[in-house]
Amino acid sequence: MKQEKHSKLGSVLMHALLIFLSFLCLFFFYILIVNATRTHIDLQKGFSFLPGTNFIQNLKNVLNDANVPILNGILNSLIVSSGCAILSTYFSAMTAYGLYVYDFKLKKPAFMFIMMILVMPTQVCALGFLRLITNMHLDDTLYPLIIPAIASPAVFYFMYSYMQSNLPKDLVEAARIDGSGEFRTFNQVVFPILKPAIAVQAIFSFVGAWNNYFVPALVITTKTRQTLPIMIASLRSADFLKFDMGKVYMLILIAIVPIIIVYLFLSRFIIEGVTLGGVKE
Amino acid sequence: MKKSVPGRRGISYAKWGYIFILPFFVSFFVFSFFPLLDTIRYSFFEYYRSGLKQIGPNFVGMRNYLELLTTDLPKYAGNTFILWIIGFVPQIVVSLLLAQWFASARIKIHGKQFFKVVIYLPNLIMAAAFSMLFFTLFSDSGPINSFLVNHGITTEAVRFMATVGGTRGLVGLMNFLMWFGNTTIMLMAAIMGINPTLFEAAELDGCTNRQTFFKITLPLIRPILGYTLITSMIGGLQMFDVPQILTNGEGTPNRTSMTLIMYLNKHLASKNYGMAGALSVYLFIISAILCFLVYRMMNKET
Numbered sequence: 001m002k003q004e005k006h007s008k009l010g011s012v013l014m015h016a017l018l019i020f021l022s023f024l025c026l027f028f029f030y031i032l033i034v035n036a037t038r039t040h041i042d043l044q045k046g047f048s049f050l051p052g053t054n055f056i057q058n059l060k061n062v063l064n065d066a067n068v069p070i071l072n073g074i075l076n077s078l079i080v081s082s083g084c085a086i087l088s089t090y091f092s093a094m095t096a097y098g099l100y101v102y103d104f105k106l107k108k109p110a111f112m113f114i115m116m117i118l119v120m121p122t123q124v125c126a127l128g129f130l131r132l133i134t135n136m137h138l139d140d141t142l143y144p145l146i147i148p149a150i151a152s153p154a155v156f157y158f159m160y161s162y163m164q165s166n167l168p169k170d171l172v173e174a175a176r177i178d179g180s181g182e183f184r185t186f187n188q189v190v191f192p193i194l195k196p197a198i199a200v201q202a203i204f205s206f207v208g209a210w211n212n213y214f215v216p217a218l219v220i221t222t223k224t225r226q227t228l229p230i231m232i233a234s235l236r237s238a239d240f241l242k243f244d245m246g247k248v249y250m251l252i253l254i255a256i257v258p259i260i261i262v263y264l265f266l267s268r269f270i271i272e273g274v275t276l277g278g279v280k281e
Numbered sequence: 282m283k284k285s286v287p288g289r290r291g292i293s294y295a296k297w298g299y300i301f302i303l304p305f306f307v308s309f310f311v312f313s314f315f316p317l318l319d320t321i322r323y324s325f326f327e328y329y330r331s332g333l334k335q336i337g338p339n340f341v342g343m344r345n346y347l348e349l350l351t352t353d354l355p356k357y358a359g360n361t362f363i364l365w366i367i368g369f370v371p372q373i374v375v376s377l378l379l380a381q382w383f384a385s386a387r388i389k390i391h392g393k394q395f396f397k398v399v400i401y402l403p404n405l406i407m408a409a410a411f412s413m414l415f416f417t418l419f420s421d422s423g424p425i426n427s428f429l430v431n432h433g434i435t436t437e438a439v440r441f442m443a444t445v446g447g448t449r450g451l452v453g454l455m456n457f458l459m460w461f462g463n464t465t466i467m468l469m470a471a472i473m474g475i476n477p478t479l480f481e482a483a484e485l486d487g488c489t490n491r492q493t494f495f496k497i498t499l500p501l502i503r504p505i506l507g508y509t510l511i512t513s514m515i516g517g518l519q520m521f522d523v524p525q526i527l528t529n530g531e532g533t534p535n536r537t538s539m540t541l542i543m544y545l546n547k548h549l550a551s552k553n554y555g556m557a558g559a560l561s562v563y564l565f566i567i568s569a570i571l572c573f574l575v576y577r578m579m580n581k582e583t
Contacts, residue, residue, distance in 0.1 A: 099301075
């Protein structure tokens with residue numbers, strides 16, 4: 001009897017903590033949405049839990065602001081993120097396939113090398129990278145934000161783990177006997193099997209590139225070529241108090257809403273994906 | 282002993298292995314490896330811009346390294362560590378607790394899936410936007426302050442970002458919110474990977490929940506805890522977006538929230554290549570040590 005009472009209290013406390021943490025996670029976004037619907041004057045007056053009616057006007061104001069070419073920003077972010085998602089998943093799958101299926105002298109060193117650089121921060125070579133792309137006349141373009149995604153060690157590791165448990169080598173052999181060339185086998189036989197892994201990693205690469213700020217901010221200088229994080233940052237560096245706050249909230253909302261929408265539809269899939277390629281016991 | 286039969290079976294496929302891994306390695310060497318070497322080279326030069334004038338490149342040996350050590354580097358390394366640990370300690374404690382609850386078959390949680398979805402959400406949010414949001418919400422005349430004052434909780438606005446504790450606390454809170462969901466999911470998977478008969482045996486032997494947690498769960502998930510710690514340290518070392526935008530790149534107040542990467546960014550933006558190079562090399566050495574630890578952990582398992 002006493003035990004049960006104790007566990008009941010425990011259960012209440014547990015749910016209370018979970019609700020509190022969820023509140024923390026959602027509260028700030030709720031206020032963001034509310035504030036994006038209010039006028040600048042309203043916002044100056046103070047805090048409100050209830051939304052205003054200025055949503056459309058704020059949106060129009062943002063779209064018409066020549067200082068923050070938001071449509072360009074969205075387009076640039078979409079190009080960079082999609083590009084990264086496609087290149088990182090396709091070429092990582094290809095690399096993983098090369099190391100998984102074939103036997104060659106440098107197989108083991110190549111694998112070990114990728115494992116060594118798996119979690120290496122990109123910032124440490126930023127200086128050389130910036131000089132390189134300047135010499136290649138690629139500075140202030142979107143290319144240097146996309147092409148390096150071909151070498152994505154983390155995506156590689158995920159694909160490799162996935163192949164280990166889901167891709168029988170007999171299948172490759174069977175395709176060969178049927179006369180399929182190596183590239184055709186990869187593109188038409190293997191790739192479809194990898195689809196779930198590709199989808200998960202494409203989402204993570206997309207989100208990573210969408211949110212990336214450090215390198216793009218150093219590469220891009222022209223306003224119309226900026227990605228969304230740079231535009232958000234430029235709000236902060238501008239004289240902040242002069243800004244229409246309704247517009248500021250609306251901009252932040254535009255930057256994070258696409259990701260939230262995708263997440264709401266695919267949350268179960270994404271959460272499962274977090275652990276798929278992680279360390280296994 | 283099978284001799285390879287001439288014809289189809291005897292074809293060596295080795296060259297295809299090289300062809301398939303080629304794009305990855307070319308891209309890595311061009312965009313990461315050679316730039317790294319170039320970065321290391323510049324670290325030995327005096328090479329910066331002073332107004333419109335370009336100074337250098339003059340070879341100065343280890344001077345940049347020594348100069349960094351005697352000036353701001355220790356301070357910023359300390360800042361980075363403090364900002365990381367403020368977020369990491371609550372993150373690991375809360376994540377362990379939640380992971381254990383989520384993974385346990387005995388504990389019933391209403392709306393479990395909902396909670397999982399909600400706590401993971403902040404991990405996907407753009408750090409730059411999240412930080413900008415916190416900046417507006419916690420600014421002197423922002424919503425949080427107007428709430429506090431209107432409800433008589435404080436008599437005047439709290440200047441969160443004017444105090445060392447306030448700024449660091451906000452950065453820690455954001456890092457905590459962005460990462461505890463991710464860590465929870467990782468640890469949950471680890472706990473669910475433990476053989477359930479161990480828990481059953483413990484229950485039969487009359488272990489309390491506390492004993493089961495400290496004597497069975499914790500020792501068995503130690504490898505993944507270690508992995509979480511090291512990857513989080515690598516993430517912490519790269520901390521940039523959140524403090525950069527919250528403090529407009531200044532690390533205010535009095536550079537107490539300036540991180541190593543913010544410092545690197547400053548040198549890169551002002552084209553002080555010598556200093557940026559030396560700083561990069563320091564960062565490279567620290568991350569190489571951490572990378573090596575991760576590598577050893579991953580290798581033990583495969």
